[in-house]
Amino acid sequence: MDYDDAGTGLEGWDIAIIVIVFVLVLALGLWSAWVSNRGTTSGYFLAGRSMSWWLVGLSLYVSNIGSSSFIGLAGTASASGYAVIAYEFHGLFSLILLGFVFMPVYIAAGVYTMPEYLKKRFGGERLRVLLSVTAVVLIILTNISSEMYAGTIIIQQALNWDLYLSVCLLMAMTAAYTVAGGLTAVIYTDAMQSVIMIGGGIALSVIAWIRIGGLDSLYLKFMTAIPNTTVYAGNTTCGVPGEDSWHIFRDAATSDLPWPGVLFGIFLLSAWYFCTNQVLVQRSLSAKNVTHSKAGALLAAVLKILPMFLMIYPGMISRALWPDYVACQTPEICFNVCGNTNGCSDIAYIRLLLQLMPTGLKGLMMAAMLAALMSSLTSVFNSASSIITMDLWIKVRPLSTETELVIIGRLCTVVLAGISILWLPLIKAFGTGQLFVYIQSISSYMSPPILAVYTAGIFSERTTEPGAFFGLLLGELFGCTWMVLDFLFQGPPCGEEDIRPIALQKIHYLHFAILNYTATTLMILLISLMTKRIPREKLIRLTWWTKTSKLPRKPMSETENKKEIARQIKKKELALQKEKTDSAPPSTIRRAWNCLCGIEASPPPDMTENEMKETEKRMTSLVEDPTWSRVVNYACVVVCFLGFLAFGFFA
Secondary structure (H helix, E strand, O other): OOOOOOOOOOOHHHHHHHHHHHHHHHHHHHHHHHHOOOOOHHHHHHHHHOEOHHHHHHHHHHHHOOHHHHHHHHHHHHHHOHHHHHHHHHHHHHHHHHHHHHHHHHHHHOOOOHHHHHHHHHOOOHHHHHHHHHHHHHHHHHHHHHHHHHHHHHHHHHHOOOHHHHHHHHHHHHHHHHHHHHHHHHHHHHHHHHHHHHHHHHHHHHHHHHHHOOHHHHHHHHHOOOOHHHHHOOOOOOOOOOHHHHOOOEOOOOOOOEHHHHHHHHHHHHHHHHHOOHHHHHHHHOEOOHHHHHHHHHHHHHHOOOHHHHHHHHHHHHHHHOHHHHOOOOHHHHHHHHOOOOOOHHHHHHHHHHHHOOOOHHHHHHHHHHHHHHHHHHHHHHHHHHHHHHHHHHHHOOOOOHHHHHHHHHHHHHHHHHHHHHHHHHHHHOOOOOHHHHHHHHHHHHOHHHHHHHHHHHHOOOOOHHHHHHHHHHHHHHHHHHHHHHHHOOOOOOOOOOOOOHHHHHOOHHHHHHHHHHHHHHHHHHHHHOOOOOOHHHOOOOOOOOOOOOOOOOOOOHHHHHHHHHHHHHHHHHHHHHHHHOOOOOOHHHHHHHHHHOOOOOOOOOOOHHHHHHHHHHHOOOOOOHHHHHHHHHHHHHHHHHHHHHHHHHO
16 A cells, blocks of 8 residues: 555645635735734734624634644544544533633723733732743643644645745744734634634535445444554554444543543633633633623534534544544554654544545635634734733833833744744654644643632632642642653553553543642642631622622732832833934834834823723623623523533433
8 A cells, every 4th residue: 555645635726725715814814903903902912802792702713623623633533433522512611601700700800811810819920920931831832832733734744845844834824914913813814714614614524424425334434444454463452443432421441531531621621721711711801891702602602513523523534434544553654644653643634635625625625724723823822922921021021111012922923933833843742643632631731720720719709829829839830740751651552561650551631630620729728728818808800709899999919009000100201201202203114113013103192090990991891781681691591502412412
């Protein structure tokens, strides 16, 4: 068998369609950058909090379902069946939690970033800095690196281009309008890309079902999709699909996705990702009001049912059609097929695309996957730069102007991309060669302590700053230690003896997530009970129980409050001095730079104290129109029913 067969490559019409799609995407991104208010932090990082519910919902969905989902979900499904859909179904319920439980607290608190919420909730700086660093590391290790790796698989399989050349091209495309336009450009292009992505995915799914001959035929062919090398070797386990391939809940001790981890571990990862992760929460923070935020979350939740049909089943169909490629077992053959000795399941979706889609539609689907890639990258770039700028840089330069903060946010995008490129080889070498396993295992090690801090802070007024800080610190140290051990002692290939430490052998990464969350929560509560509680008047509009309070909130620290007031006064004085010294008209180069960075030649006058109070009141209001509030609540019940129905049907 010729394992160098790359399938059918892209033809002229395919390339033309991809170019047209990306010209349209870039045009929309640059247009939205031009018309948006991108010269202020609110305009650049939160789109001025002016987005409608459908834009928020589509952006939430497409920011989550990127090319790593096409590659990762389909790849894992091809390797072990459809249990991986549990991540998407848990995402449905987590999006409801985001819109109806977490967002009202975030909006009432009036925050830009998730670390900023902890600063307001607990006071001090160390907790905000610790979470900011942790969040940026997680974004680099999971979001950015995995998306770029998925994009390189797409381009390499279709065009046989060099890995790092592919990455550079992807970075150039995504940086153009992310750097220029901020969140407004990201959300508008997300909406367009979601239509392309869903439409292309549906087309490929229909073609794949016609090719395989229906569900009964898929079951028969998938269960017998055993690589020839496995048969020749006389193996009875490696490369042989298990009977649990068609179940979500599997054996608690021996399966690749044990049912306690699926039921509780995945829920914790999903709740962290959707409810406390800057990448997703930032989309909801851009909504016009709390009703639009809830409705956007519900739209994204409904769309979470689609991956079962757009990614999971197509991945299983790909294995059924080409088991020698997608399910290869020996390192030599896998290297010939996809260049990865650990396995080639990640090529399942792209091989299906290249082999089955006709000319023209193939280009559309390639554009859809690359659009999903770009959408996810732009989202995480904007969110990561928000954290670095608003939570870390401002500690280095407390007197930074709005212009400086926006420029730093743009520069962070470039730096983060460069750091992520250096991590790509480790993703390729990790574990089983399944991208989705890499993403979820890294999240399992580092994200549960973050969720523990937020849930304790939002739902327990007794939680104190020392409890939150030391609980998070110990939880992250525990998780990072486990992650390092997992990289040092990687699991053996199928059929070989497992010589890892007994703890790594017996504790699944999803079970580790449950243990880490529980341990961190207990540490937070125990340390909090041993320290002085925070007075309730300092927690107004910062917890679930005080989110609707109209009382004025006392500052967490009088000293910090005085420092902040002095900083704002100093910034105004510096701005006035700069305005006097910059009376000369700017040069042509300076005007071009200002245009790119969204810097206004004549900045608007500072708001009066009353105007600032009115703006803050509008941005933090939880008031809803009674009629639309009831409509959204009824819709929530319907979406919950759909979620339980989907879980029950496939479980």
